[in-house]
Amino acid sequence: MAYSQWLSGLHFQQDNLVCVALQKSRSGYALRRWWQLPLARDASEEEQSAALRRIQREMPRFHRVAVALPASDTLQKQLPSPQMALRESERALWVAGTVAKQLEMPIDTLTFDYQSTETNIYSVTAARRRDVAALQKRLHTAGLNVEAITPDASALQSFFTWMAKDEQGLCWQEQHHWLWATRNAWGSGAEPPEGLLRCTTQPHNGPSFNPWFPLTQLQPPLPERGDDFAIALALALGVR
Structure with a gap:
């Protein structure tokens, strides 16, 4: 069953909705x-729902x-x-309460995810609960089986499996x-940090990483704007 499922990544962009479906073998x-x-x-919301339903019908x-x-x-x-x-349940409550206090926001207005680093530091990501709930509702209404909701920048870390460790x-x-995204952090802005590979399919003066490289089987026709699918590909590769 695991091999028969389609693993998909969905990315809302400035003027496009892109989605890619992979199958693991x-x-x-x-x-x-x-x-x-x-x-x-x-x-x-109606336009978004119509686009999502179109994708769902072909899944x-x-x-x-x-x-x-x-x-x-x-x-x-x-x-x-x-x-x-602390036990796991107690730790989750402690993380949520501590972050909500620092942000001066009610704990029930936020949703959290966290992971522990090698230095015993918790890296915590918080989002407004209403934003996540609204997104989940649109996806479920369209009939899509949601596996995860992931910050777009952090999804790039899924490519690290296919990159040199240095x-x-x-x-x-x-x-x-x-x-x-680095191995310990991620973010967004007008300029990226220095020293990172550029994720692109286009010719580039510096070092780069092709986001389609992890795929062993490609079925044409392929999209003309392959770079647009980088985050969607990373999301799909991150589905376990």
Whole structure:
């Protein structure tokens, strides 16, 4: 069953909705389908739902979708580990309460995800609960099986499996905006940090990483604007 499922990444962009569907086999990842639909980021809920339903109609019954949440809509915090030993459920409550207090926001208005680093620091990502809930509702209403909602910049870390270990990270450009990720951090802005590989299919003076490289099977026709699919590909590769 795991090999028969389509693993998909969905990315809302400035003027497009892009989606890519992969299928995992013993030989690697195969491209099964891609979509690039005109859709402004400020499109109405009806327009977004229509685009999502079109994608869903062309998906098989067994599929899992990871969708990008703009990094600009999230907040990141670094927390030292608590001095006392906590069970997992207690730790989650401690992280949520500590971050909500620092942000001076009610805890029930935020949703959290966190991971522990090698230095016993908790890397916490927070997003407004209403934003995540609204996105989940649109996807579920369209009939899509949502596996994960992931900050778009952090999705780039899925490519690190196919990169040399001494590479610091990746950056990807959408119009005049950059997303970037290293092995310990991620973010967005007008300029990426220095020393990162550029995630692109286009000729480039400096070092680069082709986001289609991890796929072992490609089925033409392929999209003319292959760079547009970088985040969607990263999301799909991150579905386990």
